[in-house]
Amino acid sequence: MPDRYEVTYAADATLAEVKPRGTAPSVVTKRRLRDVNRFETISLVKTPNAEYGHMALLEVGKGCGRGCRFCLEGQVYRPVRHRSVEALRETVRKFAADGSTRVGLVGACVSDYPWIGQLLDVVHDAGLEVSISSIRADSLTDPLVAALARGGHRTLTIAPEAGTERLRRVIRKAITDEQIDGACDLVRRRGIPNLKTYFMIGQPTETMADVEAIPALAARMLERLRVPDGQGHPFGRLTLSISSFVPKPWTPFQWAPFDGAPSLQKKLELIKQGVRRFSNVRVLHENPREAALQALLARGDRRVAPFLARAAALDGDWRRALREWDGDPAFYTTRPRGTDERLPWDHLDVGVKKSGLVREWERALAADAATSLTTVVT
Ligand code: SF4
Missing domain, CATH: 3.30.750.210 (Transcription Regulator spoIIAA)
Structure with missing residues (x-):
């Protein structure tokens, strides 16, 4: 219950202290x-x-x-x-x-x-x-794909999440391009006509080269998928489902800034442009402005509550509610946060230690630095 905690703020508007009232525990532990x-x-x-x-x-x-x-x-x-x-x-x-x-x-x-x-x-x-x-490309096996094909699966879904192996290492989704190729081959071998892939744009350390790699990867996948299956049926459709990265509490990326709707929109255009020449590649995506709303809600604190109440009063017209709200969305979304900042959910113990998250966040940035170094040296 939020009213069992008293919150004070520092001069820069970040949280200064969260104090329990009465008999409320200082830390609430998840069961x-x-x-x-x-x-x-x-x-x-x-x-x-x-x-x-x-x-x-x-x-x-x-x-x-x-x-x-x-x-x-x-x-x-x-x-x-x-x-x-x-x-x-x-x-x-x-x-x-x-x-x-x-x-x-x-x-x-x-x-x-x-x-x-x-x-x-x-x-x-x-x-x-x-x-x-959805299935991890690195745990796909022939019997599993065969069972799905037998069960009438018309589409297999995998989630590479990023176009380059570098960015996949940063986000710790260490699936290799080779494993993605292998997934394409299995799909055709077992006669599944469609492949759907999940990607996420706006992730920490992402560059335009990572974004451009998504349509390039799609083109390569299509090369492998184009072969007819055992019955001579042609491949159907490759879907790229593109979501926007929204930093979430209790994750190593909880300190990462949200990319922002204009930047995400630009990246989406680049991907769509990159696959326009393929008639059997479809791009699905959410509206980056809705991702920005999610980013506000994901890491907002109790000062965001009036915005929510206004949106509810306006029958879910959150755009108007946002215009009328006197808070600053950028404070919660695109502002970089330091690991020493007190976060609104720090007194809720869901079973992950903050020190472990800090370590993982630093490792992610180090993975990026290590890759950049390799790039310079080679
Ligand atoms: S950690 Fe999350 S994204 Fe990664 S494989 Fe597990 S469920 Fe999927």
């Missing part, structure tokens, strides 16, 4: 579910009007051990806890009995589920089709 097998997380309401309403969703576990530096989920749901195949088998049985035909596996990184092969067999033996939202 953690220790035995994930005791609870099944599944779709309870299924309706065709909802996203994924056509499938029964099943969470295979919580947490992700990969530690991508931009990812909130990878940090706050630690430690990694997988549900056992036996526990999942029970749920799959229930799905089959209630007439479901497709199971959507949900989790931070489903392809890292250690018994994925057995689980796919369980779903298959129950007569259901399987769906997975």
Whole structure:
């Protein structure tokens, strides 16, 4: 409850102190579910009007051990806890009995589920089709892609996140170009007609060369994808889904400035321009101004509350609410923050140590410096 804490501000408007009132604890600690097998997380309401309403969703576990530096989920749901195949088998049985035909596996990184092969067999033996939202290119295997193809998957999704290996190292999504090539080959070998890829622009240390590398990578992928599959069917469509990096609390990138809508818009144009010549490449993206709003809300403090209240009073017209709000969005979004700044969420303990985040942030910047050095030397 925010009113159980008294907040004071420094002359530069940053937080000076957060003091508990009365019996409020000085640090609020998140509770953690220790035995994930005791609870099944599944779709309870299924309706065709909802996203994924056509499938029964099943969470295979919580947490992700990969530690991508931009990812909130990878940090706050630690430690990694997988549900056992036996526990999942029970749920799959229930799905089959209630007439479901497709199971959507949900989790931070489903392809890292250690018994994925057995689980796919369980779903298959129950007569259901399987769906997975996105797969790490470095954990794609032939049996996994084959199972997805068998389950009627028309599109496989991978998330390289950045166009260059350099930037992928900085964000700690160390997928190599070679692994992306391998994913393309598997997709064609198993006859999946479409490939969708997630990229994120505006990440720390990103340069225009990193942005230009996205359409260049798309062109290279297309070269490999162009081959007909085993049945002689041509490749369908390559989708580039481009999101904007929004710094999130409790991540190593919580100190990174948000890029800003004009810069993101320019980068989007560059990517769209770069793939315009390919009729089977589609670019999907959000509006950078909405990303700027997310950036404000993601790291805003209680002084942002009047903006939210105004937006609600205006029936969600956040653009007008923003114009009428007397706060400064740039203070929360594009302003660089030092690691010694007190952050509005520092008194909430979600299980990640701030010292560890600082170390990871410094490592990210060092990864960039190391790469720049290599570039100069070679
Ligand atoms: S981006 Fe995906 S792989 Fe990386 S930490 Fe988050 S959930 Fe895990």
